[in-house]
Amino acid sequence: MQHLIRQGDVILIPVAKIPRGTKKAPRENGRVILAHGEITGHHHSIIEQDVELVTSEQAGELRAWLSVTADEPVALVHQEHDTLLIPPGRYEVRRQREYTPEALRQVRD
Numbered sequence: 226m227q228h229l230i231r232q233g234d235v236i237l238i239p240v241a242k243i244p245r246g247t248k249k250a251p252r253e254n255g256r257v258i259l260a261h262g263e264i265t266g267h268h269h270s271i272i273e274q275d276v277e278l279v280t281s282e283q284a285g286e287l288r289a290w291l292s293v294t295a296d297e298p299v300a301l302v303h304q305e306h307d308t309l310l311i312p313p314g315r316y317e318v319r320r321q322r323e324y325t326p327e328a329l330r331q332v333r334d
Contacts (some may be wrong), residue, residue: 227314232306235260235269237316243290247279250289259291259301259318267304271311275299278318289318 275295
């Protein structure tokens, strides 16, 4: 059984399937970027080839889906967090938000 995986403001939630109507996100410098840091310019990324990130226009930047088809876990790296190993499977990728009395806001990493 797979569990939630969290690295900074990014959380990966195991899912049975990826919804229809998504489109493949382009790689940046050979990397799949799950999220860019707004303040530091750092990013949550995977370099292995057997990985695909897809997005949906309706989800905006708060939600995407990750498919890991490699035979072994892949490394999720970030310049300020420990590297995490992501097992093969499908995941919903969410950016965490926090509540303030003024409004919901995205967690800054």
